[in-house]
Amino acid sequence: MGTLAQHATRYLLERRNRQEITRGSALHISYTLISLDESFGDRPLNTLGLRAIERWSETHPEWKASTRYTYMGQAREFCRWMVRRKLIRTDPFAEMRFPRRPRPAPKPISRADIAVLLAHVPDARARLIIHLQWGLGLRCAGCSNLRVEDIDLIAKTLHIYEKGAERNLPITPHVEAEIDRYLWLHPATSGPLLRSYRRTWEGLTAGYIGIMVRRWMTEAGVKHSPYDGVHAHALRRTALTETAVACGDAFVVAEFAGWADISTAAHYVQRASTDRVRAALEAR
Numbered sequence: 001m002g003t004l005a006q007h008a009t010r011y012l013l014e015r016r017n018r019q020e021i022t023r024g025s026a027l028h029i030s031y032t033l034i035s036l037d038e039s040f041g042d043r044p045l046n047t048l049g050l051r052a053i054e055r056w057s058e059t060h061p062e063w064k065a066s067t068r069y070t071y072m073g074q075a076r077e078f079c080r081w082m083v084r085r086k087l088i089r090t091d092p093f094a095e096m097r098f099p100r101r102p103r104p105a106p107k108p109i110s111r112a113d114i115a116v117l118l119a120h121v122p123d124a125r126a127r128l129i130i131h132l133q134w135g136l137g138l139r140c141a142g143c144s145n146l147r148v149e150d151i152d153l154i155a156k157t158l159h160i161y162e163k164g165a166e167r168n169l170p171i172t173p174h175v176e177a178e179i180d181r182y183l184w185l186h187p188a189t190s191g192p193l194l195r196s197y198r199r200t201w202e203g204l205t206a207g208y209i210g211i212m213v214r215r216w217m218t219e220a221g222v223k224h225s226p227y228d229g230v231h232a233h234a235l236r237r238t239a240l241t242e243t244a245v246a247c248g249d250a251f252v253v254a255e256f257a258g259w260a261d262i263s264t265a266a267h268y269v270q271r272a273s274t275d276r277v278r279a280a281l282e283a284r
Contacts, residue, residue, distance in 0.1 A: 004045075057072070109134075117130060124182045158171050
């Protein structure tokens with residue numbers, strides 16, 4: 001371990017304790033910070049500057065543009081944290097030309113595969129998880145954080161807590177039907193909505209939800225290989241893409257997704273609305 005290792009551990013623990021990131025996210029970020037630590041080595045902390053970051057980046061020519069953007073972003077947040085903790089005086093990224101964010105290419109799951117998956121899942125809890133992720137675009141963490149008290153069947157809304165932010169989403173008829181079916185089979189008036197079958201007072205973790213969804217996809221034949229992009233988060237991407245196609249409004253997509261930056265939603269809308277742009281141009 002180099003000079004940065006102990007500070008990276010403290011940084012991740014602080015963010016986990018504040019529930020800003022999940023255990024899985026902390027693990028992924030740790031890989032990035034381990035790579036940075038290995039590049040920086042045992043140098044004094046006050047020498048962590050622009051050149052150190054450039055040297056780290058140069059040792060990984062194999063990174064794709066999207067990977068480089070993600071890793072640099074994670075390292076930048078860590079460096080900003082060190083500045084706030086007065087471990088270093090200046091942010092090494094302050095004068096760096098940050099890599100451009102590549103335009104995302106969402107890969108939605110087809111409606112046919114969604115139907116196959118829903119026909120294959122084993123029970124009402126599984127169906128509810130799929131509908132929450134595909135129907136309402138929830139992340140695994142959002143599903144895990146749901147409590148029975150978050151359901152308002154009068155206002156037809158669901159209170160969502162993800163990535164340290166809160167928002168309300170409308171409950172669609174399909175999601176409402178799955179909630180009713182699940183709570184009829186597993187009654188509860190408070191506490192976690194998605195519960196363990198063995199320890200019924202405990203909620204499912206985000207990591208376990210992701211593992212289950214991946215297994216159901218594999219068993220249903222929807223997922224074909226380990227890195228084919230078909231996993232739990234792909235259900236959320238499908239929800240966002242379909243919503244973008246339906247409304248063509250980046251503001252609606254951003255609110256639906258829980259994004260503060262509308263530019264992320266704009267990518268989905270731009271990709272989804274090519275036919276609309278063509279129709280508008282031809283109608284001039």
